[in-house]
Amino acid sequence: MDSQKKILIVDDDADFAEAIASFLEANGYRVFQARNGDDGLKVAKAERPDLVLMDIMMRERTEGFFTIQEMRRTPGIKAVPIFVVSSLYSQVPGFRITPEASWLAHDAFFPKPVDPPQLLEKIRERLGEPAAKGVTP
Amino acid sequence: MTPGDPVPLAGVQAPAPGAEALQPVIVVIEDDRAMRLACLKILSRSGLQVETFETGSAGLEAVSSLKPAMAVVDLKMPGISGMEVIARLHEIDPFIVIVVITGYATIDTAVEAMRCGAFDFVPKPFSPDELRLIVNRGLEHRRLLLESQKAEMERELLKRRFITFVSHQLQTPLVAIHQYLDVLRRLENPAPEKTREWLDRCLARTEEIQAIIKDWLTLSRLEGGRLAHQRTRVDLTATIGEILRTYEVMAAAEGVVLEDRMPEEGCPVAGDKNCLSVLFDNLVVNAIKYNRPGGKVSVSAESTPDEVIISVADTGIGIPDKYRQMLFGEFFRIQDVRKTPGTGLGLAIARRVVSEMGGSISVESEVDVGSTFRVRLLAWREPAEGKDA
Numbered sequence: 001m002d003s004q005k006k007i008l009i010v011d012d013d014a015d016f017a018e019a020i021a022s023f024l025e026a027n028g029y030r031v032f033q034a035r036n037g038d039d040g041l042k043v044a045k046a047e048r049p050d051l052v053l054m055d056i057m058m059r060e061r062t063e064g065f066f067t068i069q070e071m072r073r074t075p076g077i078k079a080v081p082i083f084v085v086s087s088l089y090s091q092v093p094g095f096r097i098t099p100e101a102s103w104l105a106h107d108a109f110f111p112k113p114v115d116p117p118q119l120l121e122k123i124r125e126r127l128g129e130p131a132a133k134g135v136t137p
Numbered sequence: 138m139t140p141g142d143p144v145p146l147a148g149v150q151a152p153a154p155g156a157e158a159l160q161p162v163i164v165v166i167e168d169d170r171a172m173r174l175a176c177l178k179i180l181s182r183s184g185l186q187v188e189t190f191e192t193g194s195a196g197l198e199a200v201s202s203l204k205p206a207m208a209v210v211d212l213k214m215p216g217i218s219g220m221e222v223i224a225r226l227h228e229i230d231p232f233i234v235i236v237v238i239t240g241y242a243t244i245d246t247a248v249e250a251m252r253c254g255a256f257d258f259v260p261k262p263f264s265p266d267e268l269r270l271i272v273n274r275g276l277e278h279r280r281l282l283l284e285s286q287k288a289e290m291e292r293e294l295l296k297r298r299f300i301t302f303v304s305h306q307l308q309t310p311l312v313a314i315h316q317y318l319d320v321l322r323r324l325e326n327p328a329p330e331k332t333r334e335w336l337d338r339c340l341a342r343t344e345e346i347q348a349i350i351k352d353w354l355t356l357s358r359l360e361g362g363r364l365a366h367q368r369t370r371v372d373l374t375a376t377i378g379e380i381l382r383t384y385e386v387m388a389a390a391e392g393v394v395l396e397d398r399m400p401e402e403g404c405p406v407a408g409d410k411n412c413l414s415v416l417f418d419n420l421v422v423n424a425i426k427y428n429r430p431g432g433k434v435s436v437s438a439e440s441t442p443d444e445v446i447i448s449v450a451d452t453g454i455g456i457p458d459k460y461r462q463m464l465f466g467e468f469f470r471i472q473d474v475r476k477t478p479g480t481g482l483g484l485a486i487a488r489r490v491v492s493e494m495g496g497s498i499s500v501e502s503e504v505d506v507g508s509t510f511r512v513r514l515l516a517w518r519e520p521a522e523g524k525d526a
Contacts, residue, residue, distance in 0.1 A: 015313035023320040087308050113315040
């Protein structure tokens, strides 16, 4: 296997991010965390992650959207796959995000709480890795 | 407007209560020409814009464009009956105030009309003053209706927004707990320290949920107005002294000194003791939480004959300018949830308490220097003797 893939988690809830990070680390990824959009952008520029998990409502209600927009404009991280991971917008009718019907390009949407094996499967699929390795049942 | 058209929302279509008061439009629907002219003359002199119509159908047709505040309707007319005119008018504007004109012989009909939604009736013949009096009462009634309608809509909007926020705020810790437990059961041989740390975090987040529910209940009780409507004499020197004593231990643990500079002779304001306790409790706890070791919290008062201004000053982290506006909103938090626990409801509760008591709350702050919250409340006045309290 080639070198470890990098995943960036941008989420203001340290507990949520910690749980997901541990799960991904146990499955062989190198995980970075950021607690807000600005830091997320900085880490993304510095570390060039292979994939980003992005929360939406952080300091501002739509912070994640603007961070995604900014990433799409930034050379070097323009094309990084971004999975939106959010709870609020999965519930409010009219704000529902689906990958195919969103005004912002991102690659997948996961409502919180996230089902870890499902997330892992999508990440592997997106990164073009073979399935079934690591710790998940 | 035909009956099939959508009923306009009074709050949207009707002019604002203030604007309407300048020159409300009154529609007079009356088949007797002399009576129409009399109404026109009497009411125009009171500075009202009056439009008269000979038949119910002509009047109804004009109502949707004129948007009158009131209609004066003769009950006995050829064509569409007065009774039907009342019903149709209310279809067009549920808040239109209707006064019916009726002859001596038809008082029973007038009573029936009021049952159908007319506001009042004038028996024929009437004097100009009688008509003016009834119309003025009707306009006042309309103003109150529109005001309460507006307030009701605002309350409804706030409530809906609030429920969305509460559910999100409850869901955030629940998601964290769920995520920890779900990952924990999937990890092979997690380190015991990690398991232990995660369980502790789950407990902490559970407490967060409990705190939110507690604050939410406080807020909804305040919203019901049950706590705040009685204004009695509350001595803030005593109330605040009590609160400061309660938090002495917590402050000491944070290395923060509490300074009570409330006037010794007492500081009476008009309000509800429970609500004011909740308010100052929140402000004092914030001043301790968002402080620094070696810092200070100081509570003082200034009085004028009409109001009392209480200042709760801290030497803490301060509030950046850009957050100032959102500060009193529900669920606004500046800090990372992990660093300083809180529900994000404390200042929303504070703001609501203060507005229920007819006062106001403001904040001055400098980053890394500290914040001062100022609460203005009505000074207590002994009720004057021989007057209604």
